[in-house]
Amino acid sequence: MNVLTVLPSNFGYVIFTYLYSWIMLMYLGIKVGAARKKYDVKYPTMYSDKEQVFNCIQRAHQNTLEVYPQWLVFQTIAALVYPLSASVLGAIWVTSRFSYAWGYYTGDPAKRMNGAYGYIGLFGVVILSVSVALELLGVF
Numbered sequence: 001m002n003v004l005t006v007l008p009s010n011f012g013y014v015i016f017t018y019l020y021s022w023i024m025l026m027y028l029g030i031k032v033g034a035a036r037k038k039y040d041v042k043y044p045t046m047y048s049d050k051e052q053v054f055n056c057i058q059r060a061h062q063n064t065l066e067v068y069p070q071w072l073v074f075q076t077i078a079a080l081v082y083p084l085s086a087s088v089l090g091a092i093w094v095t096s097r098f099s100y101a102w103g104y105y106t107g108d109p110a111k112r113m114n115g116a117y118g119y120i121g122l123f124g125v126v127i128l129s130v131s132v133a134l135e136l137l138g139v140f
Helices: 011-039 052-081 083-104 109-115 118-136
Strands: none
Touching (some): 011 083, 052 109
16 A cells, blocks of 8 residues: 555645644754853753743743644644645644744743744644544544
């Protein structure tokens, strides 16, 4: 069986969404590495006792990594049945992580809420995943 015959025809958009998320994660990780050098925070120290801005940069990356596995699962489930909708919702979530990080990078943690619109993307794929589950169970 060929995977191209199993996946929905628009699944290519989903793959591009995953690639976009990989770029976002690499960007956030590079920013932490640069901040380590700038603020002289050596490995394996996770947070600085002196540099609040470093801690904000680190938290932006760490929080994204905490949510990422959940997003991947729901993104994938939703995309198997609703690839185009899941791709749009995924792109919203990934883009919001940039906004979240840029707000956090200011050193004012409240500005991380600039990325709050990402909940549209996250909860959207959760809702689509519930829909997929209900369809599989024959409820719809």
